Amino acid sequence: MAKTNKTKQNPFKPGAGYTPPLLIGRDNDIDDFVEGLDNGPGAPSRLMRVTGARGIGKTVLLSKFAEIASARGWEVIRESASEGLGARLVAQLQPPSQGKHDFTLSPSINVAGLFGGSIGTYHYESAQQMPLTLTSALRDRISRLEKHDAGLLIEIDEAQAVDKNDMIAIANAAQAMNVENRDYALVFAGLPSMSSKWLNNDATTFMRRAEPHALRDVPLEAVSAAFADTFGETGMILAEDPLKAATEATFGYPFMIQLVGYYIWSQARRNHPDDPVISVEDTQTGIRKALTRLGETVHGPELDGLSSVDRTYLLAMAQDDGPSSTSVIAERLGKGVNYAGNYRARLLDAQVIENKGYGKVDFAIPYLREYLREHAAFYRMSAESND
Ligand SMILES: Nc1ncnc2c1ncn2[C@@H]1O[C@H](COP(=O)(O)OP(=O)(O)OP(=O)(O)O)[C@@H](O)[C@H]1O
Ligand SMILES: [Mg+2]
Incomplete structure (x- = not known):
């Protein structure tokens, strides 16, 4: 006999950031996070970078981590990259009694913005001091929590869009906390490009040191x-x-x-x-x-976020039923292999396509091929009008 306990609400959550009824296929990532909390400061999973394509589940994994940390009495600060990230972090790090949002800095100024300012009780004279400000705000907050045997989790979503100076300030502050053996964890989440965004500088070195969690489709x-x-x-x-x-x-x-x-x-x-x-x-x-x-x-x-040449490359791929040969694509585009190679590299970096070995690439996003075929006329027209 079928069950009759009917619920009125649809249990599925097809919206960015909405926690699904079941978080499928992320047990290993969650276990690593928990182990990092258990093993104390210095455990590799105390600094993580979660990467993956749009809609793969980065934000909901951050929510899960936040829930786990909160259940242990930890405090959680969640931010998403946008201008003023460093200043917002400093503001959030202040104890509630000191007026969390009482900052006189314009939120549109990044952490190492042009001016000095004052965020609640933290003042700084110049942009160069901002990393120090973030460090002391972080230290003060963690010290208070440590008195109650709790730690601090900081999560930064859309990390591919963090301003370079903000990232350097965060890297410096985190490094100082490591040296002091502080009880905290830091998790970044973003598109795969976040790991290689700022070549050869402190921000990148720091980001690369973070434990990688590349999220993939689930079995x-x-x-x-x-x-x-x-x-x-x-x-x-x-x-x-x-x-x-x-x-x-x-x-x-x-x-x-x-x-x-x-x-x-x-x-x-x-x-x-x-x-x-x-x-x-x-x-x-x-x-x-x-x-x-x-x-x-x-x-x-x-597709709207790509250049018209990128789209033309994808349209050329969509003519195949399976993986495409990169030299055949170059021919279809009527361009040299090097020219086509540049666009291929960008599409790979954006995780729109993936390498299939032996000079072949395929779509990385399900049904993109079918979508392109259905809308080919539209995209071809818009490519021509951009020429
Ligand atoms: N492990 C999972 N099991 C089932 N559903 C999931 C899982 N992870 C995410 N989802 C669902 O997928 C959708 C996208 O999740 P989420 O917003 O976290 O993705 P994202 O990687 O942050 O995407 P974006 O890069 O666009 O921010 C949501 O509807 C969410 O409920
Ligand atoms: Mg997200």
Whole structure:
């Protein structure tokens, strides 16, 4: 007999940063983080960099880390890269009684901005002093926490966009805390480009020292188990062929897992609210809707963010059904191999395509090939109008 405890709300969370019903395939990363907390200052996982493509689940992993640290009585400061990051960190590091947000510095000025300023109780005369300001703010906060046997977790999301001077200030402050054996952890999350962004300077050296956690798509067996559980918990049954089709449609890409789950669930609930068994038709319609949404939210914006030559390169790849030969692509573009190589390197760095060995590349984002084929005319037209 089917379960009848129906829940009204769709359990899937297809939105950036929304915690999914089940965090699939991240056990190793979580174990490392926990071990880092257990093993005290100096443990490698006390300084981490989490990288991966858009929608792979960096932000929700940060949320999980924050939850774990909070449960141990740690304090957590979460920031996302944008102008004024260093100043915001200093402001957040102050004890609440000293007016967390009482800073006279314009938030649009970065940590080593042109002017001096004052952030709550911390004053500095010039840009050069800002790293020192961040260091002392960090030291004061951690000292207070250490008295209660707690530590401090700082998380910085979208780290590929951190201003270089802010990153240098953070690197200096962290280095000082290491020397003093302070109880804290620092996690950066961002697109893969964050690891190589500032070649040959202190910020990069520091970032490279961080323990790498490159997030990838999750195994399909785990997706299948998670689908069965999540549907089951809301009184629905997703099994056999529909379960297989739903699982395969995700390619293990976390954002697509939420989209597919969401649209199949809502389709079934709408079409037969009293029958818990999900049909092949529900599944097919759900997958179609998920794909449309994936195109609007991932493929479209990703392509919009590229240059028209980058897009032309991708259009040339989309003519193939599988991995493309880079020399054939150069021919299709009517350009030399070196010229095409530059664009290939950029697309690899942006994780839009991946190397398949032996001079071959393939799409790194699921369904991008299909999306390009469907919208080829549009992108070709916009490439011509840019020439
Ligand atoms: N491990 C996971 N298991 C299942 N779903 C996940 C997992 N990780 C992320 N998701 C889902 O994928 C979507 C994207 O997650 P998130 O916003 O964390 O990605 P991101 O890597 O931070 O992307 P961006 O680079 O765009 O910020 C969300 O809907 C989230 O619920
Ligand atoms: Mg994110």
